[in-house]
Amino acid sequence: MADIIQLLPDHVANQIAAGEVVQRPASVVKELLENAIDARATIIKLVVKDGGRTLIQVIDNGTGMSHTDARFCFERHATSKITSADDLFQINTKGFRGEALASIAAIAHVELNTREGQAELGTAIKIEGGTVASQEFTAVPEGTSISVKHLFFNIPARRNFLKSQQVELRHITDEFHRVALAHPDIEFHFFHNGSELFHLPPASLKKRIVGIFGGKTKEKLVPVEEETEVVKLHGFICKPEYAKKSRGEQYFFVNNRYIKSPYLHHAVVSAFEGLLRADTHPGYFLYLEVDPSSIDVNIHPTKTEIKFDDEHTIYAILRSAIKHSLGQFNIAPVLDFDQDRNLDTPYAYRDKSAIQPRIQVDTGYNPFKEDSAQTFRHSSRERRPAAEWEGLYVGLESKMSEETSFSSVHLESEANAPLSFDPLYEDTETQLTSFQLRRKYVVTTIKSGMLIIHQNRAHQRILYEKFLKMATFKEAVSQQLLFPLVLSFSRSEMSIISDIKEQLEMFGFVFEEMGEEQLKIAGIPALVAENEVGIVMDELIAEAQAHGDQLDTSPADLLSRTLSKALAVKTGTPLNEASRQSLVNDLFACREPKLCPFQKPAYITMAESEIDKNFN
Template sequence: MSDIIQLLPDHVANQIAAGEVVQRPASVVKELLENAIDANATEIKLIIKDAGKTLVQVIDNGKGMSVTDARLSFERHATSKIRAAEDLFQLNTKGFRGEALASIAAIAHVELKTKQVADDLGTVIVIEGSDVKSQEVSVTPTGTSVSVKHLFFNIPARRNFLKSDTVELRHITDEFHRVALAHPNIAFAFYHNGSELFNVPQENYRQRVVHIFGTKTNEKLVPVEEETEVLKISGFVGKPEFSKKTKSEQYFFVNQRFIKSPYLNHAIKSAFEGLLKDGYHPSYFLNLMVDPKSIDINIHPTKTEIKFDDEHTLYAILRAAVKHSLGQFNIAPILDFEQQSSFNTPYNYKDKTAAAPAIEVDRSFNPFADDSSSKNSSPKTSNYNNEYKSKPTPAWESLYVGLESKSNNSPSDFSEVTFESATKNESIFNDSTIETAKTTFQLQQKYIVSTIKSGMLVIDQNRAHQRILYESFLKHITIQEATSQQLLFPLQLHYTPSETKIIQDLKTNLEHTGFVFSELSTKEITITGVPVGVPESEVSIILEQLISDVENDVPDTNFSAADLLAKSMAKSLAIKNGQSLNSTEQEHIVNSLFACKEPNVSPTNRPTFITMAVDDIEKKFM
């Protein structure tokens, strides 16, 4: 039998490796930014076109590469960071496997320009699909510029799986945030389609967090500092009152590398125990410095997961450090055993005895006495009450003056007495057996139970109300005739630049639902009107939920932004499970639900009610 195993060609092996390293344009951004950081750059520019589908370019002022290094950088497993297997366990750099540029060059058009400080001229290399088209000497600034064009040009199936520009840009922005937060000592600039999204200078860590997430973030931060033999912690956590429903502001950096760790995230949540509302998540921006020999960062292709030698110790230290910071800055309640000086007895009264209170009683006071009798009262009493004496009131006999003459004429005639009463409306039905009892009742403050001809109807109050509000908001957006209620005082809200961009994209649809914006800039949002029935306290919650929904499920060509907006607002404003409803509210939900076009399902295609026939109930008793 002939041999069937053979070595793959290099270009095929590179495309397979690219499937692990390059999943979307954001993966290219991550690899190129990390290469620029490893080159000791102090200024890095990221230029994006069409959310990275057309162009991803990273320009740095690092140390550059020689002619030979520039050519070898596109070979598989070519790296400057590893010499022996032992080096894998004491890594202090970002990229180390030597697959990034080779994988990117296999699925895109790549142009590399690089020059070292000591050289007069640089090198330009053009590669298309692992095929080197040209390598020439050129005049170029010191540092490196890598341009990646037409990503997945030779793999149409992978290109078709890319999401909309909004989704891909959000992933690129997330990667930019992670790299920029991990390296506040480097200046970063981020441009998309010619417009500047971020431009942050070299600064300290607090300033970097504020520059990326907005100026209002400064008042939300609580510093965390702790240093032990095992771990050094520095960074910030957010105050509990500024917690969010999303996990968008949760960043762990281990040795200046962004990681995801559900285990360490649980340590933060346990430190916030009792301080957060249900469904809310804490914000944190924490740097952890550990011995490189105690971690393994080579367990995941994207290097966002790390294996720690002793996770339990890190968990305990991290939880204690965060809890200590919350208590130190009076965020969390703490027990205070120090005696306050205000509780001590004043010095002048220390040895004095308490005097018994004296009470004077006017024993001759008679509330039913005439004014003449009050004049004969003792001088002492009259002087005592002179200042607070009220006006004389007539004797009780005066209440009956005038009634005697009437009673003589008609001692028991009540014919002139009239009573006010409501007008009695006769029923239009002659049937006197109509039931006036409740037709609905609430079960477990979650379900509304109603009777129908065939049996019983059980409605999920939250899903039903979502369907009612969803169709109402969608109608207002479609006909563009929503009513708005003006606020007495404008409402000012602050979001990150990326979150503000989402609201700007949805501004027209938000205005059709009833929102009125007087200012909508990258720094702040000012709202002067809200939809009718929406309380002012719910506005920030609605917009946060909307931003979260857009980030997690941005509409593509098959779904409209109006539909997503209606779903998000309905989810935020719908009656929650656990809320008690009176009979009128229950009947209103039942009637409004069956007036909808699709009462059977919620906006997320989940059933809103179930029916139980009498026959099914009878079978339970057999």
């Protein structure tokens, strides 16, 4: 039998490796920015065109490379970070695999210009699809400039999987945020299509966070700091009242490397237990410093997942530190059984002595003396009000006849008195057509038995079809606001709103002004209450971040589902008879009443025979 196993050619192996390392333009941005940081750059510029499809360029003022190193950096597993397997457990740099540049060069056109500080001339290299097109000496500034053009030009299938320019730009922005937050001492510039999106000068961590997420973020932050033998922790958490529907502002950094850790995230959420609204997520920017030998960063190609030697201890320390910060800054309620603050002496009265109360007594008063008794009666008559209260009862006896009894006294009808709950029966003979169970289900009878409707999901289906009809036929009704609403968002959130602005206008939103961090709304859909606009916008942003890819294919459907979810009647809301009947009628007037917009049952039926079985 002939041998069938063979070695893959280098260009094929590089393309396979590129599938692991380079998933989209944001992956290229991450690798290039990390290389610039490893080169000890103090100023880094990121230039992107068309969401990274046309150009991704990173310019730094780092140490640069020699003529030979500039050529070897594009070879597979060529790196200056490690020399032996033992070095994998003492990693203090960003990149160390030696796969990034080789993988990028295999699927794009790459141009590299670099020069060391002491060299008179630098090196310029051009690579197309893994093949070196040219290499020559040239005059370039100190540092490195690398340009990646026409990503996935030789893999059309991968290029077709790329999303729209706005979606890819959001992913690039997320990677830029992660790198910039990890290194507040480095100056960053971010350009897209010729316009500067971010200019972040060197600053403290708090100023770097505010510079990225906007000035409103400053009032949200609560510092966290703890130092132990296992881990050194510092950073910030966001106050519970600023928790959002989306998971956007959640960052973990271990030794200045961004990581994803569901286990540590659970520690943060458990520390906020009892302080968050339902379906909201806390924001945090937490930095952990541990011994490099106690972690393994070589378990994932993108290096965003690491393994701790003692993650249970880190979990407990993280949870305890956050709880301490919440209590220290009076964010969480604290019980103090030793002191009652209501009994504290005000600061202005601390040095003053107590004033004894004085009582004036008429020692000569004698109630048995005639002059004293007259004086008492005279003073009592002076205190009596002008309208004698006895006069209210004059003639009352004459109006009531002897036949009058309690049975003839007319009392207020109980039917007219306000009720705190709906009665099961309108009267003793007629039964209501529906009732509410646990403020969650609407139960009514049908010919075959019983119908049980999930009030939240049913209302979602009703609103979903209304919003979808508005967007399809452009029949949205907008109510103008007397005073425009001004809402504050981060720059990344504002970019999402600008992407869906046209679709939101089809639903009835009217935007008067859109700034970098503020949004002014002059009109809202008729189905949206004014006090719910902020909640609706947070829900829209959260869904756009989670399912942004659907904005390219079916934006009206995504926004209709999001609006219906945000505005539907919630579980726990009491419904009167008219509301219950309207819910039933509107649900079965829908084209697809069986399921809610998220493909979950909106109602179930229970036949009479099925009920009878339970009584056999």
